[in-house]
Amino acid sequence: MQQFFQQLLSGLSDGAIFGSLALALVLIYKATEVINFAQGELAMFTTYISWALITHHGFSFWEAFFATLLIAFLFGVALQRVVIRPLEKASVLTVVMATIALLVILNGLAAWIWSPQLQFYPSPFPTSTWVVGGVHISKQDLGTFGVVIACVTVLWLFFRFTKLGLAMRAGAVNPGAARLLGVRTTWLLALGWGFAAVLGAVSGMMVAPSIFLTPNMMQAVLIYAFAAAVLGGLESPVGAVVGGLALGVLLDMLGTYVHPITPELRLPVALAILLIVLLVRPAGLFGRVVVRRV
C-alpha cells in the first residue's frame, strides 16, 4: 500500500510533465490544426537558457525559472510571427514541415552553443522525503507536480476569466467571426505560441533534474506528450492534462506491478496506448467527434 502511494505520486509528477507539454501541443493544435513537432526542442532550448542563467550568470533557480518563462514567451511569439505567420495561407502539411525543420535547427543549435554533452541540471527541490503514515513522500515529485499544476491553473484562469483569454478561445472556434468583431486574430495566434512555449519551458525545467540536460532530452518526453494529448483528445486542453497525469500514473504502475515491463518498455507502452486510442476512440477521452458539414 505504501509503495502504491509512492508510485502514485511519482506517476503524477511524471504525468504533470507530460501533461504540460501535451497542453502546449493542444493549444496550438486547437487554434491552427497544426501539430508543432518543435515543441519538445523549444522546451529543451529554453531549459538550456535557464541552465546558462544559473551556471554562468549567477541566477538562483527561481530567478532563472521566471526569467526563462518570459524568454520562452517572447521566443514563442517571435517564432510565430517570423516563421509560422508567413505560411498562413499554406497547407497544414507545409506548416508541419516547418515545425520539423525548427526541431532539427533548434536541436543542432543547442548542441553547437552548449555542446552535446550531458550536463547536470540543478533541482529546486531537496532530494529528501517526508514520511506520512509510513509513506515516503518525495519532495522532488511533490514540488514538480505542484509547479506544473500551478502554471496550468494560472493559464486556465487566464483563458476562463480575461477578455483576451476569451478572445483566444473564440478565435480558435471561429476565427472569421472573431475578426468581424474587431479581434486581431493573428496576434492571438502569436500569443498562443508564446503560452505554448512557456508550458514547454516549465516541462523542460521540471524534467531536466531527473533526466539531465542534453540536446535530445525532450524527444522521449515529446512522444509521451503526444500519447497524452491523443489520450485526452487533441481538441481538449483539460484532456491533455488529464491524459498526461493518467499516462504518467499508468506507466509507473505498470512498471511497478507488471514485472515484464521494464524501463526499456516504457516508451513502447506509451506508443501502444497512443495506437490503441487512435484505433478505438480517435477523439480521445475528452474529445468530441467533429462532424463537418460539406
Next chain:
Amino acid sequence: MSALLELSDVSARYGQVQALHGVSLSVAEGEIVALLGANGAGKTTTLRAVSGTVRRTGEIVFAGKRLRGAPEAVARAGVAHVPEGRGIFAELTVWENLRMGAYLRRGRPDFSAVLAYFPWLESRRHQQAGTLSGGEQQMLALARAFLLRPKLLMLDEPSLGLAPLVTREVFRVVGDLNAKEGLAVLVVEQNAAIALQSAGRAYVLETGVVAVEGSSSELKANDAVRSAYLGP
C-alpha cells in the same frame, strides 16, 4: 441625406470566378436597404467586400472615409457584419458570445441596452450557444453585433433555415433597432417579400451587377421583380 456607405464600381473574384462585376450602391444613415437576387448573384460577396473578408477592387467609402484592409479594421470603423450561418461561437456560452461583441469596448461591458431588445438572453446566459435553436442563434448574432455599437449593420440571409414566424420576429427586432437606435441596415435576403416590407429601398443583383434599384414600393410594383422574386 448623406450616404453612410457608398460602393463605387466594386469587383471581386474567388480564384478564377468573378463574383462581382462593378457593383455601385449606397446606404444612407438610418436607412434599411435590402439586397435581393438569386443564388450566386453576388449578394453575399457584396457584404464580404465591405467587411474585407474578400479581396476586391473599386472604392468603398464608409462615414466619409475610404474603407480598406482587414475585417478587424472594418469592424473598428463601425460596421457589424453578421455573416452567413450567423458566425456564433458554438462552444462558448451565450454570455461569452455577448462579451465578444463588446470586445472593442473598455471596462466591464454593460448589457442593459442589449437586454432591452433581447430580454430572454439573460436567463440563457450559461447555455452553450451551439445548443440554441436557429432563431435564437440569429437573435444572439444580432445582439452581439449590436454590442459593437455599429453605425451600419449588415445581415446575410437572416431568414435562412428559420420558420416564417421566427423570421418575422427577427425582422421585427431589426426594424426596432433601426427605428429606435437609428442603426442603418444592409440586409441580404432570398425572401424578397419580407425584406421589402422592412426596407425602404432595395437593389436587385443579377450575375454580379445591379440590375434594378428603387424604393420598396417601386420594386413591389415592378413586373420583372414580381415574377422573379415575389411570386404571383
